[in-house]
Amino acid sequence: MVQTIRIEAAARERAGKGAARATRRGGSVPAVIYGAKQEATLLSLDPRDVMKELHKGGWQSHLYEVAVAGGATERCLMRDVQFHPVSDQPIHVDFQRLAAGQKIRVRVPVVLLGEDVSPGIKAGGVPNLVRRDLEVLSDPDNVPERFELDVSAAEIGDTLRWSNVRDHGGTSPTIARDFVVLTIAPPVVVEEVVIQAPAATPADAKGKGGKGAAPAKKK
Known part of the structure; x- marks a missing residue:
């Protein structure tokens, strides 16, 4: 059976890029829960909780109970995580809310x-x-x-x-x-290539003191 994991979250009041940047400046990761024909729920998460789930692997197959402080607990799937292009830290998380009887x-x-x-x-x-x-x-x-x-x-x-x-x-x-x-x-067969030295030519023989080679100097 699938693992169900609880994540603590805080509510966010404002949407938009400016609000998301402000959330990140405060040390949290902005997130949203959408789906099941309900209004989106804006959240902020502890980045340590997000990284802990990402390091586990298989996070797209886990069920999450996202507990919003002072609010309800939402049953969700973590659908997408956006990362900073330089630091590779999570900067936004998307959750999909589950409806009753929904596959x-x-x-x-x-x-x-x-x-x-x-x-x-x-x-x-x-x-x-x-x-x-x-x-x-x-x-x-x-x-x-x-x-x-x-x-x-x-x-x-x-x-x-x-x-x-x-x-x-x-x-x-x-x-x-x-x-x-x-x-x-099938197994990969690696052919061994043997490189042979080229055969000596008459010109090579002349250069090595053979016929036609320059006479040695007398001492």
């Missing part, structure tokens, strides 16, 4: 099983993970933490698709076909 679009990471016994990998094949995470529609309360793909029987040249994923967890893919997730590519 959500999330990305779930793929984990490989059986790499140590795969005959294709043992023979030198290279697992090429075409999609490291899969975008699916899911019930908010049942988002899988990961999708497992078993490669224990995979040979060189095999292709594994969405239908090969062990358990879809009640999700449905956003791509309407049995798309490729992984291939076992």
